[in-house]
Amino acid sequence: MADPSPVSDGPYRPGYELVAEQLLEHIAEQNLRPGDRLPTEAGLAEILGASRNVTREAVKVLAAIGRLSVRRGAGIFVAEVSGGLVDDPLSHFRPTSMEDVLMLLDYRTVIESQTARRAAGLATPIEVRTIREGARSSLTAAQQNDGHAFARADEAFHDAVGAASHNVFLRSSVAGVRRLASQSDVLLFHGDAPGSLEVAARQHLAIAEAVAAGEADLASELMVEHIATTQSQFERKIRDRLFNLGERAAPGAPARPPADSGPGDSGLPPQTSVS
Numbered sequence: 234m235a236d237p238s239p240v241s242d243g244p245y246r247p248g249y250e251l252v253a254e255q256l257l258e259h260i261a262e263q264n265l266r267p268g269d270r271l272p273t274e275a276g277l278a279e280i281l282g283a284s285r286n287v288t289r290e291a292v293k294v295l296a297a298i299g300r301l302s303v304r305r306g307a308g309i310f311v312a313e314v315s316g317g318l319v320d321d322p323l324s325h326f327r328p329t330s331m332e333d334v335l336m337l338l339d340y341r342t343v344i345e346s347q348t349a350r351r352a353a354g355l356a357t358p359i360e361v362r363t364i365r366e367g368a369r370s371s372l373t374a375a376q377q378n379d380g381h382a383f384a385r386a387d388e389a390f391h392d393a394v395g396a397a398s399h400n401v402f403l404r405s406s407v408a409g410v411r412r413l414a415s416q417s418d419v420l421l422f423h424g425d426a427p428g429s430l431e432v433a434a435r436q437h438l439a440i441a442e443a444v445a446a447g448e449a450d451l452a453s454e455l456m457v458e459h460i461a462t463t464q465s466q467f468e469r470k471i472r473d474r475l476f477n478l479g480e481r482a483a484p485g486a487p488a489r490p491p492a493d494s495g496p497g498d499s500g501l502p503p504q505t506s507v508s
Contacts, residue, residue: 249290250420252283254329256291257300260311261325271301271309298328298416328416331468337413338464342457344406345391349440349456352397353449360397361445367393368437375430383430390437394456397444421470432462 259280260271271277278288292309295301302312327333356364367390374382391411395404436459443452 247290248283248287249294252281252287252291253295253420254327255281255283256295257325257327257329261327265311267311267313269311271311273308277309294419298419299412300416326413326416328413328420331472334417334467335464337410337417338460338467341410341414341463342460344403344410345394345460346453346456348395348398348400348403348407349444350449350453351400351403352394353444353447353452355399356397356444360393361441363393364390364397364444365438365441367391368434368441371437372431372434375434378430380430383434387433387437390441394440394444417467421467433459436462 256277259277265271272280274285274288274292277283277292278285281288283291292301292303296303296312299312302310304310326337352360352364367386370386371383371390374380374386388411391407392404395407398404436455440452440455440459443455
């Protein structure tokens, strides 16, 4: 297999992203489970048909998003699933697969719409204030085009809505599904905002006001709309990726050299999500 290389036409994707996708596919095909040991970097490079440098960067990014565990002197392992459920099928979640991401967003719609509905009926004044603060912080970050600050505010907002549902299982589900979504953010968006941060922030504000007003149906509807916006962004990004893969496979398609990173350069993109 040739070393993965992004095509010159269309959005550029570094080699480590492509190898990271292949490595996740390899883990699923081999039915490897959390705690299972993988070959060395050299062995993975041979299996995936990639260079050692690109393979090393792919391992780094998968470790950073919690899919691999690299233990000095011991090797590379499939990371333990949060909660220790060894047979949890989520250990094979593919963050760049249209099918898997759409299932994840469908689940988010079910869980977070009900979470917002309950928050509208149960939120205390302090919880309402926290939700509003998260929404306003996300708008400030969006207007300053600060992706890192937006990501923090976005997480705070959604967690605050989860807390206001007064159901620890709903809150935990919201946090868990967002951890999986962040894996797609890293591998698909590569530090670029998938859509308008300000649009997402204003949706946060609308949800916050519906919760504050105790309008349960409206809060639920607005959360559904918010996640639908995220879904359209993911679908567009994944379709772009599939189109580029098809062009790269076409005979005579021009290609860029693999994106090997130098020693000590993790090459990891910031996690900027619109969700």
